[in-house]
Amino acid sequence: MKIRVRGLSRTFVAQGRETPALLDVDLEVAAHEFVCLLGPSGCGKSTLLNIVAGFLRPTAGEVRVDERPVTGPGADRGVVFQEYVLFPWLTVVGNVEFGLRLKGAPAAERRGIVARYLELVGLAAHAEKYPVQLSGGMKQRVAIARALANSPEIILMDEPFGALDAQTREVLQDELGRIQRVEHKTVLFVTHSIREAVYLADRVIVMTSAPGRIKQVFTIKLPEVRDRFAPEFTHYESEITRVVKEEVAKVHE
Ligand SMILES: Nc1ncnc2c1ncn2[C@@H]1O[C@H](COP(=O)(O)OP(=O)(O)OP(=O)(O)O)[C@@H](O)[C@H]1O
């Protein structure tokens, strides 16, 4: 197993009050698998991702990557978060090569890698621009290229397309699907969009309302390149919607 989450719990303490965010979560993600996490707002999706990323410590349980316990962030896990801002003082190239510079990669190697990933995300023509000159979709493409440039085996994405309009969002989903068919990363992807999850995932995991536990797992048996209008696609969409709605309803009880 690439990622193994065992008995994971996390409680936050704020102003003397304890908020259990995650409760006894078990989850396994195989190498090259694309797993989407769905669940009501506040059910602990970001908490789970942050623990896997090594940004946050669990209260109980553990996360293993390649059977080694996660004790902090690492180059084996690339992250793309919704608000994961680019460095405004660096160009697109500067942002994408940032991690490679930290690692001390020589300039020629950096150039090759950056060119490859800018091509892959369709930004080759914008290499010298600064983040302020880019649209939201372009910025998220840079964030994806930056994560990929460090060649992590795992990519953790927390609503990476959440701030984009519906059209741009579908374009980026198409691109991410295409990239995944080339790169074969192990991906843990948080989204609120059931359509997005069915479009991208090998497995969709629905979490309960807070404190988050695993409610139900759907294995998506659809072709690699998916048709959002196929009856089988719509079938998964409505099945998963039903299960997510049960949990969202509990939040409002
Ligand atoms: N740093 C923190 N301090 C205190 N409580 C926190 C902290 N981070 C998260 N929480 C609480 O933990 C719970 C889970 O939060 P989390 O951000 O993981 O939810 P989420 O599923 O990602 O929600 P959303 O879909 O809205 O992004 C919430 O009740 C939240 O208020």
Ligand SMILES: [Mg+2]
């Ligand atoms: Mg979140």
